Structure formats: C-alpha cells, structure tokens
Amino acid sequence: xxxxxxxxxxxxxxxxxxxxxxxxxxxxxxxxxxxxxxxxxxxxxxxxxxxxxxxxxxxxxxxxxxxxxxxxxxxxxxxxxxxxxxxxxxxxxxxxxxxxxxxxxxxxxxxxxxxxxxxxxxxxxxxxxxxxxxxxxxxxxxxxxxxxxxxxxxxxxxxxxxxxxxxxxxxxxxxxxxxxxxxxxxxxxxxxxxxxxxxxxxxxxxxxxxxxxxxxxxxxxxxxxxxxxxxxxxxxxxxxxxxxxxxxxxxxxxxxxxxxxxxxxxxxxxxxxxxxxxxxxxxxxxxxx
Amino acid sequence: xxxxxxxxxxxxxxxxxxxxxxxxxxxxxxxxxxxxxxxxxxxxxxxxxxxxxxxxxxxxxxxxxxxxxxxxxxxxxxxxxxxxxxxxxxxxxxxxxxxxxxxxxxxxxxxxxxxxxxxxxxxxxxxxxxxxxxxxxxxxxxxxxxxxxxxxxxxxxxxxxxxxxxxxxxxxxxxxxxxxxxxxxxxxxxxxxxxxxxxxxxxxxxxxxxxxxxxxxxxxxxxxxxxxxxxxxxxxxxxxxxxxxxxxxxxxxxxxxxxxxxxxxxxxxxxxxxxxxxxxxxxxxxxxxxxxxxxxxxxxxxxxxxxxxxxxxxxxxxxxxxxxxxxxxxxxxxxxxxxxxxxxxxxxxxxxxxxxxxxxxxxxxxxxxxxxxxxxxxxxxxxxxxxxxxxxxxxxxxxxxxxxxxxxxxxxxxxxxxxxxxxxxxxxxxxxxxxxxxxxxxxxxxxxxxxxxxxxxxxxxxxxxxxxxxxxxxxxxxxxxxxxxxxxxxxxxxxxxxxxxxxxxxxxxxxxxxxxxxxxxxxxxxxxxxxxxxxxxxxxxxxxxxx
Numbered sequence: 001x002x003x004x005x006x007x008x009x010x011x012x013x014x015x016x017x018x019x020x021x022x023x024x025x026x027x028x029x030x031x032x033x034x035x036x037x038x039x040x041x042x043x044x045x046x047x048x049x050x051x052x053x054x055x056x057x058x059x060x061x062x063x064x065x066x067x068x069x070x071x072x073x074x075x076x077x078x079x080x081x082x083x084x085x086x087x088x089x090x091x092x093x094x095x096x097x098x099x100x101x102x103x104x105x106x107x108x109x110x111x112x113x114x115x116x117x118x119x120x121x122x123x124x125x126x127x128x129x130x131x132x133x134x135x136x137x138x139x140x141x142x143x144x145x146x147x148x149x150x151x152x153x154x155x156x157x158x159x160x161x162x163x164x165x166x167x168x169x170x171x172x173x174x175x176x177x178x179x180x181x182x183x184x185x186x187x188x189x190x191x192x193x194x195x196x197x198x199x200x201x202x203x204x205x206x207x208x209x210x211x212x213x214x215x216x217x218x219x220x221x222x223x224x225x226x227x228x229x230x231x232x233x234x235x236x237x238x239x240x241x242x243x244x245x246x247x248x249x250x251x252x253x254x255x256x257x258x259x260x261x262x263x264x265x266x267x268x269x270x271x272x273x274x275x276x277x278x279x280x281x282x283x284x285x286x287x288x289x
Numbered sequence: 290x291x292x293x294x295x296x297x298x299x300x301x302x303x304x305x306x307x308x309x310x311x312x313x314x315x316x317x318x319x320x321x322x323x324x325x326x327x328x329x330x331x332x333x334x335x336x337x338x339x340x341x342x343x344x345x346x347x348x349x350x351x352x353x354x355x356x357x358x359x360x361x362x363x364x365x366x367x368x369x370x371x372x373x374x375x376x377x378x379x380x381x382x383x384x385x386x387x388x389x390x391x392x393x394x395x396x397x398x399x400x401x402x403x404x405x406x407x408x409x410x411x412x413x414x415x416x417x418x419x420x421x422x423x424x425x426x427x428x429x430x431x432x433x434x435x436x437x438x439x440x441x442x443x444x445x446x447x448x449x450x451x452x453x454x455x456x457x458x459x460x461x462x463x464x465x466x467x468x469x470x471x472x473x474x475x476x477x478x479x480x481x482x483x484x485x486x487x488x489x490x491x492x493x494x495x496x497x498x499x500x501x502x503x504x505x506x507x508x509x510x511x512x513x514x515x516x517x518x519x520x521x522x523x524x525x526x527x528x529x530x531x532x533x534x535x536x537x538x539x540x541x542x543x544x545x546x547x548x549x550x551x552x553x554x555x556x557x558x559x560x561x562x563x564x565x566x567x568x569x570x571x572x573x574x575x576x577x578x579x580x581x582x583x584x585x586x587x588x589x590x591x592x593x594x595x596x597x598x599x600x601x602x603x604x605x606x607x608x609x610x611x612x613x614x615x616x617x618x619x620x621x622x623x624x625x626x627x628x629x630x631x632x633x634x635x636x637x638x639x640x641x642x643x644x645x646x647x648x649x650x651x652x653x654x655x656x657x658x659x660x661x662x663x664x665x666x667x668x669x670x671x672x673x674x675x676x677x678x679x680x681x682x683x684x685x686x687x688x689x690x691x692x693x694x695x696x697x698x699x700x701x702x703x704x705x706x707x708x709x710x711x712x713x714x715x716x717x718x719x720x721x722x723x724x725x726x727x728x729x730x731x732x733x734x735x736x737x738x739x740x741x742x743x744x745x746x747x748x749x750x751x752x753x754x755x756x757x758x759x760x761x762x763x764x765x766x767x768x769x770x771x772x773x774x775x776x777x778x779x780x781x782x783x784x785x786x787x788x789x790x791x792x793x794x795x796x797x798x799x800x801x802x803x804x805x806x807x808x809x810x811x812x813x814x815x816x817x818x819x820x821x822x823x824x825x826x827x828x829x830x831x832x833x834x835x836x
Contacts, residue, residue, distance in 0.1 A: 179666040183729070185645060186624050187680060188653040201670035 026277025104164025291498030329513035384459035401439030554760035607780030663722035
C-alpha cells in the first residue's frame with residue numbers, strides 16, 4: 001500500500017478561478033522582476049550600443065545623453081553592460097536558487113515522510129556536502145568540467161541544497177507529526193500524496209521566504225566566483241562582477257558602480273516583495289480566528 | 290484580607306486589521322465582589338471571560354485594548370495607573386493563576402526560586418522569610434513533603450502538584466485579589482478534586498477575594514459565591530451560585546445548565562441484543578508498547594497489557610481512564626498505527642493485520658479514527674470540500690456531480706451549512722471543525738469509528754451538541770463506536786458499556802444497565818465519585834467520604 005493509488009484528478013480549487021488578488025507591494029515586486037527578465041531576454045538586441053565596444057569615451061564617464069549610465073573602467077557603456085549582465089544574474093542566480101530550494105524541499109519531504117533509515121542516510125549525505133567548503137567545491141567543479149553557464153548553475157545549486165534541505169526537513173518533521181497526516185496514513189494514502197498534498201502546502205510559505213534569502217546568497221556567490229575568475233568569463237559579466245570590476249569608481253561615486261549595485265538591490269527586493277505578498281498566504285492567515 | 294473589587298462599564302475592543310474600526314469583545318460589564326468572596330466568570334470560549342479576568346490587572350492581550358470603564362481594587366483605580374505602577378500592582382495586589390502550570394513554570398529553575406519570586410521582586414520580605422512562608426503555604430495546600438518539595442524542579446512533580454505550587458506562588462505576596470483562570474481544566478478528575486479542595490481551603494482561610502474563570506459549571510458550583518454568566522462579551526446573568534444553578538433566569542444560562550447535566554442518549558439497536566453472535570471487533574490478549582523489543586518480543590516500555598474486548602455491530606463502548614492509562618494507545622493499535630507486541634485483533638471474524646501497510650484498502654476504510662484536537666486533525670491549507678472529497682475519491686473513486694452531491698450530503702449529516710465547503714478550517718469554530726472531522730470519517734462509510742476524546746477540547750454546550758450528533762448518527766447509520774474519554778459523564782451518556790483502564794490494563798467492564806448499581810471495581814467507583822456534581826456542597830461531602 002505504499003505506492004500511490006491512481007485516483008480521479010483533484011478538482012481545481014475554486015480560489016484559482018478568480019484572478020489572484022495581490023497587494024500593491026507584491027505587484028510592484030512582480031513588475032520589477034518581469035522587467036528584469038524581459039531585459040535579460042530581449043534587452044541586448046534592442047540596445048544601440050554593444051557592451052564590449054570600448055568606444056572613444058572616457059573611463060568612468062558621468063551620466064550623459066550618449067551613455068545613460070556613464071561608462072566603466074574601460075570606457076564601455078554601462079547601460080549595455082548592466083542589461084547584458086541581467087542575463088547572467090537573473091538567469092543563473094534565479095535558476096540556481098529555484099533548483100537548490102526545490103531539490104532541498106523535495107528531499108526533505110521524502111526524508112520526513114519515510115522510514116528512519118532513509119531519513120538518516122539522506123541527512124548524513126547532505127551533512128557531508130555541507131562539510132565541503134563551498135568555494136573549494138566550486139573550484140574543483142570548474143577545474144574538472146570547465147566554466148560554462150550550466151556548470152555555474154549546477155555548482156550554485158549543489159552548494160545551496162543543504163541549507164534548504166535542513167530548513168525544509170525541520171518544518172516537515174513537525175507537520176508530519178500532525179494528526180491530519182496520521183489520518184491520511186490511516187486512510188492508506190501513499191507517500192507521494194502525503195508529501196505533496198498534506199505536508200508541502202503547510203511548509204511552502206517559510207520555504208518561499210527562505211528562497212528569497214537564498215537568492216541573495218547565490219548572487220553573492222556568483223560575484224565572488226567571477227572575482228576568482230571561475231564564474232562568468234570576461235568580457236561578459238554578471239552584476240556582481242560589474243560591481244567588483246568597477247570598484248575604482250567608488251571614491252568618485254561614479255554611476256559605473258552604483259548602477260549594478262542598484263540593479264542587484266532592486267532584483268532582490270523585488271523577489272522578496274513578491275514572495276511575501278503571494279496570494280494564499282494572506283488568505284490562510286486571515287482564515288485563522 | 291481581601292479587598293472589594295468594583296468594575297464599572299468595562300469595555301475591551303479589538304482593532305480590526307484593515308482600518309475597519311473596532312470590535313468590542315467585552316462590552317459594558319458591571320460587577321462588584323465583596324471582600325473575601327469568590328466570583329465565577331463562566332461562558333464558552335470566546336465569551337471574553339479570560340479577557341475580563343486579565344483586565345482586572347489592567348492587562349490586555351496583544352491586539353486588544355481596554356477602551357473604557359473602571360476597575361477598582363480596594364482604593365486603587367487600576368486602569369488609571371501608569372505602566373510601572375501597574376507592574377508594581379501585578380503579583381502583589383492582584384495575583385494570577387494560569388490554566389497550564391506546566392507551561393508557566395520555568396523548567397530550568399527550582400520550584401522554590403520561582404514560588405518566592407513575587408515576594409523578592411516586590412521586595413516584600415527577605416529571602417529566608419519568604420522561604421519559610423512558602424513552606425507554610427505548601428503545607429496549607431496539602432503538598433507532599435512540604436519542607437523539601439521546593440528544591441525540586443518542575444518536571445519532578447505531577448501536574449496537579451504543579452497547579453497547587455502555582456497557587457502558592459500567587460499567594461506568597463498576600464494579594465488582595467486572586468484570579469484563577471481555568472486552573473483545573475487540564476487535570477484528570479481524580480487530581481482535579483484534590484486541587485479544588487486545596488484551592489478552596491486556602492481561599493476560605495485567607496478570606497481572599499477571588500475571581501474563578503471556568504467553563505465547567507459543576508466545578509464553579511463548588512468554588513464560587515456568585516456566578517457571572519458571559520456570552521459574546523456581555524453579561525447574561527449575575528446571581529448567587531444557588532440561584533444560578535437551581536433557578537436560572539436567562540435563556541443562555543438554562544442552556545448551559547442543560548448541557549452540563551448528564552443525560553443518556555439513546556443509541557439504537559445493538560446487534561448483540563438481536564442475537565448475532567459474531568462481534569464486529571474482537572481484541573484478544575493485546576499488548577503494545579514503545580521502544581526496542583527484547584528476546585521475548587516485549588517492548589521496553591509496555592503501554593498496554595493483555596487487553597480483551599468485544600465490540601458488537603451497532604454497539605458503543607466507552608474506554609475511560611486517567612492520562613497515561615493507555616486508552617489512546619489502544620485506539621492507535623486498533624487503527625494500525627502501532628503494531629501490537631502480542632495478541633491479535635479480529636474484525637468481522639477475520640484477523641486484522643497489525644500494521645497499516647499490511648491492511649487492504651477495504652480494511653482501512655472500515656475503521657476510521659477521529660482525533661481530539663480538530664485544530665490539528667484538519668489540514669489548515671485544504672478547504673473543507675477538499676478534506677471531505679479525498680476519502681470519497683480515494684475509497685470510492687467518486688468524481689464530478691456525484692462527488693459534489695455526496696459532500697453536500699455529508700455536510701448536511703453533521704448539520705453544517707453547505708457554504709462551509711469553500712472555507713478553510715481556520716474559518717470555522719471549534720465545534721464546527723469537530724463536525725468536519727466526524728464527516729471525514731463518515732465519508733469512508735466505516736463500520737467502526739474510534740473517537741479519541743472528541744469533546745474534551747470543546748465547551749460544554751458545543752460538546753453536548755457533538756455528543757447528540759454522535760448518538761444520532763449511530764441510530765441512523767448503525768455505526769459502532771469505540772469512545773475514548775477521561776470524562777465519565779461523556780462516556781456514560783453515549784455508550785452501552787464502559788471499559789475502565791488503569792496503567793495499561795483493563796480493570797473492569799460495566800454495562801449501561803449497571804451504571805448506577807454497584808458494587809463496581811473500586812477504581813471505577815473512585816472515578817464516578819470524582820466527577821463534580823452540579824450542586825453546592827458536593828465537594829464538602831467528598832471530603833467526608835475521603836476522611
């Protein structure tokens with residue numbers, strides 16, 4: 001009876017029928033996130049200037065009609081650099097974070113709802129992963145397989161799985177002890193149903209909050225990898241490396257360093273705003289009392 | 290020693306979240322307590338009784354606000370005091386005894402340290418003097434080994450003792466007013482009677498003014514001089530205890546009294562009487578426990594030992610015992626949640642496999658379990674419709690219109706409005722949640738329902754309605770129940786037979802016809818005697834019996 005018995009499809013929850021009503025901070029977050037995604041997808045082809053063109057302008061030039069965000073330490077157009085960087089940051093960081101969080105959550109659900117031996121094996125395996133210094137792991141992986149975007153995504157995802165797993169498991173173990181899970185077990189439900197239908201909806205909110213935090217870490221990890229020369233390879237650059245390579249503009253407060261920093265801030269704040277205001281959360285909290 | 294308490298026009302409000310003004314949870318409350326008298330606040334949960342009690346200390350819980358009125362204790366106007374002055378008042382002029390002493394004691398400090406803390410905080414007396422006084426109080430409260438109990442830690446004493454120790458903590462500063470907030474609700478009946486006795490003695494001897502908050506009228510009848518009945522934050526009736534319990538004026542008070550009176554609920558035909566010989570469920574020499582198993586197959590901690598039980602179709606058997614008697618473990622063993630170490634279970638004459646994994650879907654369907662806490666038994670992120678739909682889909686494969694129709698029928702069966710289907714459990718009251726909990730078990734169309742303390746988390750009135758429903762379902766659907774409870778009244782009112790358990794063993798089995806006819810097993814007699822009766826002077830008689 002441990003396999004999931006095929007049953008009729010779940011009826012679509014009624015709440016889905018009407019448009020999700022979200023508060024304005026959530027909508028703002030969604031708008032900013034969509035804007036950056038759009039920039040990453042179609043931005044470079046719309047740009048008049050090429051981010052790798054050093055041109056004839058000054059280095060660290062101020063904001064002007066020609067260079068909307070000034071120029072960087074080699075005289076390249078900053079706006080073009082930021083928009084090209086969006087592809088790496090939004091793409092690599094977001095995908096890696098999603099992969100890390102979802103893998104961690106699924107493994108945690110499996111561990112929480114399974115026999116103690118499987119839980120123990122999984123947890124110790126994840127502990128082993130935690131004990132490897134993350135930068136060293138990245139170094140080895142890049143050295144072995146070369147630096148490419150899929151490689152970077154995979155590396156960042158592996159590094160951040162243990163944290164997500166730990167949090168999700170501790171939440172899931174508590175939910176697993178609840179009477180409604182016991183009721184589902186006595187009904188004869190399979191493990192997959194208990195994992196996905198009974199436990200997951202009750203841990204999804206804290207896991208989403210964790211995802212927002214983890215996203216910031218991944219952006220920082222990618223930036224530090226780029227600094228070591230292991231991340232996105234020059235002349236391409238993610239936002240983290242743009243901040244790093246234009247650090248010389250800091251004393252003069254040039255746009256070259258402020259622009260990518262603001263870009264990182266806007267993206268992370270937008271992701272967190274969106275997550276905190278997802279519909280369903282408010283409904284559930286409002287349902288109590 | 291007590292001071293008069295005067296409350297005038299008390300109004301406490303909750304500010305609504307999205308700027309929608311305020312909602313009164315206690316409105317226009319007036320009462321006075323003469324020095325040395327005990328006033329009981331009684332009402333269902335959400336009636337504002339604890340909120341009122343806390344307001345006597347000038348305290349409002351998070352999100353609430355005392356919006357108007359006055360509270361005077363002696364000559365002090367509590368609500369006019371500043372925050373530091375109120376802090377000086379609490380624990381000294383007014384003391385509070387909370388419902389769960391186990392949650393109120395700090396587990397990492399000795400009992401003595403915590404009991405004398407109020408005296409030290411308010412600098413009433415030096416430490417040595419406070420300790421002497423504490424030991425005196427321990428003696429007065431009839432605690433065992435009063436000279437040394439103070440050096441123990443909270444986990445080393447029982448729940449009933451802890452509750453009395455908390456009373457000692459409250460009384461150490463000789464307060465003018467003592468507030469007791471459901472101090473015995475979490476205790477077993479036999480423990481409750483001891484604690485009540487101890488409380489009443491100290492309250493009487495010290496002539497303290499006291500406010501006793503409870504939902505249990507029978508308990509209140511023993512403790513209070515006057516009773517104030519609250520509902521939805523307004524006063525329904527205020528009168529002397531004798532008058533309230535014998536000649537209530539208000540409709541709601543009458544309703545409360547009716548629910549508190551034990552009443553037998555007819556359960557319909559039982560097949561044993563109809564001459565059927567094969568029991569629906571037969572438990573033979575069942576033992577179960579936790580921990581590693583030794584060579585003889587005996588677990589390290591044995592919870593159940595040698596239980597024998599026969600349950601016929603249509604019958605309801607009550608299992609009664611104090612906490613730790615193994616009654617819940619029995620239900621879990623029958624449900625397949627814990628594998629028995631010895632013995633077997635027969636269902637309709639066929640052996641029931643010990644674990645869930647070995648049982649067939651049909652065997653699982655026929656035995657359904659209903660848990661005590663509806664709050665944790667319903668998934669908070671599933672709508673009621675989805676909760677009820679799942680067993681229907683899982684066992685019967687119902688879809689579409691047939692599914693919707695059956696859900697509507699189930700809601701109707703447990704007397705819930707059809708509109709409840711779209712709500713989440715958080716949007717329902719405690720009683721409604723327990724009805725959904727029952728409906729989910731009914732959805733499987735089981736032969737046997739295991740009810741684990743289904744009414745103990747509910748108020749008297751709501752609990753009585755749920756019991757009515759359970760009896761009615763049994764009559765209409767011919768269900769069988771194994772009804773587990775620590776409350777003899779509850780069990781008596783719905784069951785044909787009572788199984789008494791203690792320390793994991795079955796002590797006695799009493800049939801309905803013999804409830805009042807003795808002699809029974811002494812432990813059953815003790816349990817029966819310990820259930821508070823709804824009349825004054827009952828507690829005094831018990832003292833005589835015990836002596």
